[in-house]
Amino acid sequence: MIRVREAREEDVGQIREIFLAVYGTDYPHRELYDELWLKRSVFTDDALILVAEDTDSGRVIGTASVLFDFGAHSDLVGEFGRLAVHPDYRRMQVGKLLMDRRLEAIRNRLHVGLVVARTVHPYAQRISLAQGFIATGFLPLKHLFRHRESFALLARYFGDALTLRRNNPRIIPEVHALANLVMNQPALNPDFIVDEDSASYPAGGDYQLEQMQAEGYPALLRIERGRVRNREIFGPMRLDYGFFKLQSRQTNYFLARAGGQVVGAVGYTMDPVEHTVRVFELIALADDVVRFLLAELERKCREEMAIEYIEIDVSAYAPRMQRTLLELNFLPVAYVPAMVFYQVERLDIVKMVRLNALQDLGPLGLTEPVQAIADVVMRGFSTCVLAPRMAQAIREVPLFHGMNTEQATRLAGVCAVKNIEAGERLFAKHEPADRLYLVLHGRLAISGASPSDIIGSIHTGETCGEVSLLSARPHSATARAMNNLEVAELHRRDLEELIRRRPDIGVIIYRNLAVGLGDKLLRSGDRKPDQARSETERLPLA
Numbered sequence: 110m111i112r113v114r115e116a117r118e119e120d121v122g123q124i125r126e127i128f129l130a131v132y133g134t135d136y137p138h139r140e141l142y143d144e145l146w147l148k149r150s151v152f153t154d155d156a157l158i159l160v161a162e163d164t165d166s167g168r169v170i171g172t173a174s175v176l177f178d179f180g181a182h183s184d185l186v187g188e189f190g191r192l193a194v195h196p197d198y199r200r201m202q203v204g205k206l207l208m209d210r211r212l213e214a215i216r217n218r219l220h221v222g223l224v225v226a227r228t229v230h231p232y233a234q235r236i237s238l239a240q241g242f243i244a245t246g247f248l249p250l251k252h253l254f255r256h257r258e259s260f261a262l263l264a265r266y267f268g269d270a271l272t273l274r275r276n277n278p279r280i281i282p283e284v285h286a287l288a289n290l291v292m293n294q295p296a297l298n299p300d301f302i303v304d305e306d307s308a309s310y311p312a313g314g315d316y317q318l319e320q321m322q323a324e325g326y327p328a329l330l331r332i333e334r335g336r337v338r339n340r341e342i343f344g345p346m347r348l349d350y351g352f353f354k355l356q357s358r359q360t361n362y363f364l365a366r367a368g369g370q371v372v373g374a375v376g377y378t379m380d381p382v383e384h385t386v387r388v389f390e391l392i393a394l395a396d397d398v399v400r401f402l403l404a405e406l407e408r409k410c411r412e413e414m415a416i417e418y419i420e421i422d423v424s425a426y427a428p429r430m431q432r433t434l435l436e437l438n439f440l441p442v443a444y445v446p447a448m449v450f451y452q453v454e455r456l457d458i459v460k461m462v463r464l465n466a467l468q469d470l471g472p473l474g475l476t477e478p479v480q481a482i483a484d485v486v487m488r489g490f491s492t493c494v495l496a497p498r499m500a501q502a503i504r505e506v507p508l509f510h511g512m513n514t515e516q517a518t519r520l521a522g523v524c525a526v527k528n529i530e531a532g533e534r535l536f537a538k539h540e541p542a543d544r545l546y547l548v549l550h551g552r553l554a555i556s557g558a559s560p561s562d563i564i565g566s567i568h569t570g571e572t573c574g575e576v577s578l579l580s581a582r583p584h585s586a587t588a589r590a591m592n593n594l595e596v597a598e599l600h601r602r603d604l605e606e607l608i609r610r611r612p613d614i615g616v617i618i619y620r621n622l623a624v625g626l627g628d629k630l631l632r633s634g635d636r637k638p639d640q641a642r643s644e645t646e647r648l649p650l651a
Contacts, residue, residue, distance in 0.1 A: 110165065111203060113210040116158040116172065121147045123169035124160065131193040132254065141191075150174075159210055161194070161203050170198040173207040175215055175222075184450040185220035185270075192233055204236050212240060220270035220455065221447060224263040225251075228483075231474040237263045243294045244478035246287075246443020246460055247486045249470060251418060253383040259470055261479040262443045262460070271296065273455045274447040278425035279304045281432050282610060283522060284459050286485045288425075288444040294478075297446055301457075305610050307428035309436050314367070314397040318405050321362035321374060328371040329364065332392055341427035343449045343458060344389020348376065360389070363406055365398050373398035375406050384417040386410050400433055407437050407463060417466040422448070425457035439463045440489045443482075464490065488525060502547055502597070506572055507625055511617050520614060523603040529594040536574075538587045543601045545574040551594035556587045566591065575622060 116124065121144050128141045140146040151158055154177075161171035171194040175187045189211060194203045215222065224242055226233035238244070246262035278301045280288055285303050292299035321329065330348060365373040373393035379386050388406065393399045410416035421439060423430050431441075443460035450456075467490060475483055503509045503517045512520070524547070529535055535546060535553060553567040564586055567573050573588060581601065608615030 110163075111161055111170070111201070111206060112164055113159055113161050113206050116151045116160045118148060118151060120160050120169050121151065124158075124172050127169065127172055127193050127195050128191075130195050157211070157214055159207055159214075161207055163198075170195045171203040171207055173204075173211055175211055177218070185218070185268075186448070186450075187215055187219045187222050189222055189224045189237075192236070199232075204232060205239070208236050208240050216267060219267050220273075220450070221445075222265045222267065223445075224261075226261045226263060226479075228259045228261055228473045228475055228479070229471075231476050231479075234261050234263070234476045234479055237265075238476060238478060241265050243291070243297075244476075244482050245291050245445045247479060247483040248420075248442050248460075248462065249486065249490065250464060250466075250468065251385070251420075251462075256471070257417070257468065259473065259483075261475070261482070262445070263479075264445055264448075266296065266447065270447045270455060273450075273453075275426065275454045275456055276300055277302055278457045279307075279428045280425055280459065281305075281307070281428050281435065282519075283435055283489065284425075284431060284441045284444065287441050287482070288459075290481055290485060291444045292446065301425070303610065304428040307432060309433040310399040310429055311397050312400050312404075314395070314401055316365040316367050316372065316398065316401050318402075319364050319366065321364050329362070329374050329392060332371065332373070332394055339424075339427070340451060341424045341430040342388060342391045343422045343424065343451070343456075344376070344387060345378070348374075348390060348392065362390075363402060363409075365393070365402055373402055375402040377406065379414070379416070384415055386414070386416045386419045388419065388421040399430075403433065403437060410463075411465045417464065419463040419465070421461050422458045423461055424449075425459050431459060431461070434461050437463065440486070442486050502549060502570055505570055506547060508545075508572060508575055508618060508621050510621055512614070516611075516614050516617070519611065520599075520607065521597070523607050524597040524599050527596050527598050529590040529596065531590050531592045531594075533590050535588040535590065535594070535596070536584050538585065539583050541581075542574060542584045543581055545572055545599045545604075546588075547572050547597040547599070549595045549597055551596075552591040553588045553594065554591050556589065560587070560589070575625075 124147055125142055125144055132141070150156055156177065157175040159173050160169045162168070163170050171192075173192040174190045176190055177187050189208075192204055192207055194207075222242070224233065224237045225248070226237060228234075228247075242263040242265040244261060245264045248260045248262060250257040251260045252258050278288075280301050280303060282303055282305060285301075288301055289299060291297070292301065360376055360378050362374045362376045364371055372395065373391075375388060376390035377386050377388045391399065391402060393402065407419065410419055419439070421434060423434060425444070439461040440463070441459050442462045444457065445460065446457045447455035448458040470487075473483070503520055504512060509517065509520065526549070529551075536542065538557070548567055548569050548571055550569055552569070553573065555564045555567065555573065556562050557564055567588070574584075604618075608618070
């Protein structure tokens with residue numbers, strides 16, 4: 110028989126053995142194997158630690174915890190952490206029993222419960238989903254075990270959490286797909302407003318950057334008291350905790366100075382073992398200080414501190430901050446409704462991440478809801494890596510002539526990237542067609558009735574499928590890769606949604622399409638009718 114109870118001091122040794130069996134001897138966070146640290150965790154009021162016990166043998170076979178109030182604005186928030194079951198007792202519902210008991214113990218103590226679940230296997234995800242948690246994010250390469258692992262973020266709401274939630278978040282278009290997936294789950298209402306117009310914080314200003322010392326703390330606190338009205342970044346600490354308490358929590362601040370005066374600061378925590386940084390606060394007297402601080406922190410993380418993963422929780426009501434971080438190559442990885450308690454209401458947050466060492470994610474064991482979130486998140490990262498190339502290529506394509514950098518980048522953001530091996534077909538004649546292809550690298554052969562009936566070829570920087578994109582007519586030819594091929598793929602539904610929000614982009618595309626087709630018809634008009642008809646049909650629009 111298995112029973113679940115609160116951990117006692119005498120359980121510490123067996124809890125340590127479970128962690129060793131599950132995580133191995135090379136787990137980077139050695140404190141989990143420190144019996145004194147575990148003993149303190151058992152007795153602290155900030156954590157609930159449970160164990161599953163085999164009553165026949167008296168052996169502790171599993172453990173799970175809940176960490177309470179782990180953030181400065183996280184009143185009534187708890188993280189359901191470290192659910193570990195000894196490998197000898199897996200598939201015996203031990204994890205489910207531990208989750209059931211945790212929920213029973215905290216039901217009246219929390220508004221929001223969070224689970225950060227491993228993705229190398231789906232067990233914790235399945236248990237959480239079965240208990241009413243919803244998938245809210247996919248955190249790529251967040252933690253370092255033997256190698257960097259990705260995690261799923263899930264949330265469940267209790268009591269008045271959603272009643273206290275502020276309505277109508279304002280999110281940038283690049284957050285929309287992720288937010289829409291999350292907010293269309295049961296008990297939630299997709300009431301966000303997509304903000305196309307808010308500009309990012311400006312660059313500029315002649316500021317000096319320095320690490321905060323004790324003498325800089327009072328000046329910074331005066332800025333916060335006088336200027337901070339609507340916070341845009343949230344995290345596990347806060348300036349008014351006091352300088353020495355901040356130091357004891359291993360937090361850091363970079364100050365911006367102008368003419369010797371403190372004009373702003375960004376606060377962060379750093380984990381040198383996992384090579385991660387979490388930004389938790391930003392205070393500034395002027396708009397250009399905001400971008401200066403974020404850009405300098407990002408640069409130092411990348412160039413001087415060997416940081417691989419930077420995470421920021423941004424208010425879902427702050428589109429300027431979302432846009433600024435996006436321009437610094439931070440991408441949305443989670444949307445968590447009612448995550449933050451601030452000024453008597455709960456706010457949604459967008460968790461944004463910058464990966465300085467994008468690498469293969471390795472094998473993943475994802476449940477269907479988490480897979481849907483992961484697909485959206487990783488599409489954003491692949492687009493981010495290729496966006497500069499795609500935006501440049503788009504500006505050189507006649508169909509998109511006249512776009513400025515912002516418009517081309519916005520269009521690049523709704524494209525997907527596809528790789529085709531030499532000899533494979535990209536599409537076949539008479540197949541349904543609903544997308545345009547831009548060749549980023551390689552060459553396509555366009556053929557008619559048979560592979561030997563070569564109509565033409567399409568090279569790097571050229572497109573095919575323009576007519577199909579806009580008319581939804583079947584392909585009039587077959588396209589086959591002549592060598593290894595990389596293409597940007599623009600789906601008609603994505604283009605229609607973009608044009609609905611950005612008619613200025615639609616005007617350029619339709620104008621250029623009309624001009625291009627008109628030029629081709631004029632050229633064909635200089636030939637004999639039969640020849641003109643034949644050559645018009647053979648135009649490599651496919």
